[in-house]
Amino acid sequence: MFIKYKYFFISAFLLLGSFVTQAEDLEQELSAREVVANFQAQLLDTMKNGKKLGFDGRYKELTEPVVKSHDLTKIARIVVGREWKKLTDEQKQQLVDVFSRLSIASYAHNFKDFSGEQFEVVSEEQTPRGGVIVHTLLKIPGEKDVKLDYQMKKKGNEWRIINIIANGVSDLALKRSEYTSILKREGFDALLEKISGKIKQYSTK
Amino acid sequence: MASKFLRHLNFSIIFKFFLITLIFQLVGCATTSVDGQSDLEGQEVSATDPYEGFNRTMFKFNDGLDSYLFEPIVDGYKWITPDILETGVSNVFTNMRGISVVINDLLQGKLKQGAQDTGRFLINSTVGIGGVFDVATHAGLEQNDEDFAQTLAVWGVPRGPYLVLPVLGPATFRGIPGAVVDSAANPVSYLGWPVAAMAALERRASEDGSLQFIDEAAVDPYVFTREAYIQHREYLAADGELEYNSDDLLADLDDPEEDIDLLSDAGALEIQNDTLNRDQQVETESAVKTVNNQTQPGEEQDDKDNKTSDDVKQEQSPEFEKAMRSFKKATKTYHRADKELELIKKGVSQSR
Numbered sequence: 229m230f231i232k233y234k235y236f237f238i239s240a241f242l243l244l245g246s247f248v249t250q251a252e253d254l255e256q257e258l259s260a261r262e263v264v265a266n267f268q269a270q271l272l273d274t275m276k277n278g279k280k281l282g283f284d285g286r287y288k289e290l291t292e293p294v295v296k297s298h299d300l301t302k303i304a305r306i307v308v309g310r311e312w313k314k315l316t317d318e319q320k321q322q323l324v325d326v327f328s329r330l331s332i333a334s335y336a337h338n339f340k341d342f343s344g345e346q347f348e349v350v351s352e353e354q355t356p357r358g359g360v361i362v363h364t365l366l367k368i369p370g371e372k373d374v375k376l377d378y379q380m381k382k383k384g385n386e387w388r389i390i391n392i393i394a395n396g397v398s399d400l401a402l403k404r405s406e407y408t409s410i411l412k413r414e415g416f417d418a419l420l421e422k423i424s425g426k427i428k429q430y431s432t433k
Numbered sequence: 434m435a436s437k438f439l440r441h442l443n444f445s446i447i448f449k450f451f452l453i454t455l456i457f458q459l460v461g462c463a464t465t466s467v468d469g470q471s472d473l474e475g476q477e478v479s480a481t482d483p484y485e486g487f488n489r490t491m492f493k494f495n496d497g498l499d500s501y502l503f504e505p506i507v508d509g510y511k512w513i514t515p516d517i518l519e520t521g522v523s524n525v526f527t528n529m530r531g532i533s534v535v536i537n538d539l540l541q542g543k544l545k546q547g548a549q550d551t552g553r554f555l556i557n558s559t560v561g562i563g564g565v566f567d568v569a570t571h572a573g574l575e576q577n578d579e580d581f582a583q584t585l586a587v588w589g590v591p592r593g594p595y596l597v598l599p600v601l602g603p604a605t606f607r608g609i610p611g612a613v614v615d616s617a618a619n620p621v622s623y624l625g626w627p628v629a630a631m632a633a634l635e636r637r638a639s640e641d642g643s644l645q646f647i648d649e650a651a652v653d654p655y656v657f658t659r660e661a662y663i664q665h666r667e668y669l670a671a672d673g674e675l676e677y678n679s680d681d682l683l684a685d686l687d688d689p690e691e692d693i694d695l696l697s698d699a700g701a702l703e704i705q706n707d708t709l710n711r712d713q714q715v716e717t718e719s720a721v722k723t724v725n726n727q728t729q730p731g732e733e734q735d736d737k738d739n740k741t742s743d744d745v746k747q748e749q750s751p752e753f754e755k756a757m758r759s760f761k762k763a764t765k766t767y768h769r770a771d772k773e774l775e776l777i778k779k780g781v782s783q784s785r
Binding site: 334337372375395396397398401402403405406407409410419422423426429430433 | 575649650651652653656657659660661664665667668669671673
């Protein structure tokens with residue numbers, strides 16, 4: 229009798245234990261590598277249905293994956309460099325908002341269809357400032373592989389993409405040069421207008 | 434995304450004599466441009482691009498020349514030439530550059546790669562019928578990208594300032610002797626101007642994708658081209674084993690106060706972004722819907738509604754414009770129906 233109970237308790241305990249560990253697994257944050265791999269998988273999915281979806285469809289489908297895997301606020305901050313401090317709170321919000329939309333729109337525009345592309349995560353590397361770089365390859369049939377390196381930073385507990393380096397060209401550095409140059413020469417409103425123009429161009433072409 | 438653009442960024446150049454005269458011209462222009470630059474408000478002269486004033490002018494000039502002269506020619510060439518022939522032509526010129534690749538392999542002490550590239554050149558020149566077919570790549574001998582400017586970089590020659598050359602486009606000081614040596618090592622230079630012109634045409638055609646990409650992606654095409662060019666050249670010189678200095682970009686973010694500020698900002702901004710995006714979508718969608726709703730019953734319209742909707746029209750998406758058109762059409766139909774109704778009413782009252 230007792231023995232029966234004993235086993236019952238033990239099994240109940242074990243069962244409970246397994247639930248707890250499962251719950252812990254769920255709560256455990258994704259590694260930088262996983263964040264990139266997940267995002268690339270979602271990108272491929274959208275590419276496969278790209279033609280059917282059209283720009284608007286792709287934009288809608290990619291909004292969540294982009295927002296969740298990128299630290300868009302930080303990126304927007306970095307791309308305007310020291311000028312960030314000179315912006316008003318309202319301007320900062322406008323910038324982050326319009327920049328987020330630009331990022332999604334450029335994904336939706338550039339990954340419009342599928343012709344056998346594949347992504348491959350190659351390796352992971354720590355950077356001095358506590359970040360991680362995830363090295364990946366974009367494989368396009370019949371063409372040279374494109375090296376895509378994702379620079380990641382932690383935001384709270386989550387790894388987020390803050391930069392993509394394609395064959396040695398850093399998207400962040402490029403945008404930063406462009407944006408700071410425009411801010412200095414033509415001011416904030418001109419910058420916003422130009423970014424909005426790009427979004428429009430992406431959505432129509 | 435950037436792949437198209439990057440693959441074609443190889444600016445080793447053909448017209449050597451032209452270049453030498455250019456250097457003299459540039460020195461003349463350069464000094465004036467530095468002066469001109471300090472006129473720009475708060476614009477400091479940067480180390481990588483001290484001749485920005487001059488360069489921007491050249492960039493504009495090249496851009497104009499390209500859109501009025503080269504682009505139409507290239508479009509024509511691409512239009513009349515079947516893709517297979519285009520690839521063949523491109524392969525021939527790439528193969529001829531192969532000699533200079535081998536020389537630069539050796540100058541950089543890359544003996545194994547030099548042997549590979551020699552094999553590549555021989556295979557493509559023979560089995561590939563003068564380089565028309567890129568057999569070597571299929572045989573596993575991938576094309577390497579080497580030129581004398583990269584060799585100079587490997588030898589430790591500094592990059593020097595960025596320059597936009599007339600007609601030839603982006604370069605750095607280091608690239609000028611580089612281009613002269615490469616063109617000397619390229620058979621194209623000795624085959625007379627029709628071949629050289631053809632080579633130039635082919636080069637421009639192969640860059641078509643990247644130029645389109647710049648056109649699409651760049652907010653400031655000049656800066657975009659400069660940064661992408663310099664970065665990609667450094668990447669090639671380092672054979673893709675670039676040390677990341679992108680962390681430098683984060684330096685500003687490192688002071689702790691800023692970080693706290695950012696985090697609180699970030700939360701607020703993102704939620705708002707999210708809602709902003711959605712709200713705006715919902716707004717335009719509902720706007721379209723209400724417009725449609727209004728058109729269908731088509732009964733309570735008056736001039737006021739027309740005016741306000743015209744005002745709204747200024748910030749429009751194509752869908753909204755479509756909706757507006759159908760709305761206006763419906764209004765017209767409504768007015769016509771209204772007149773007819775009046776007539777009927779009159780008829781009825783008359784018959785009474």
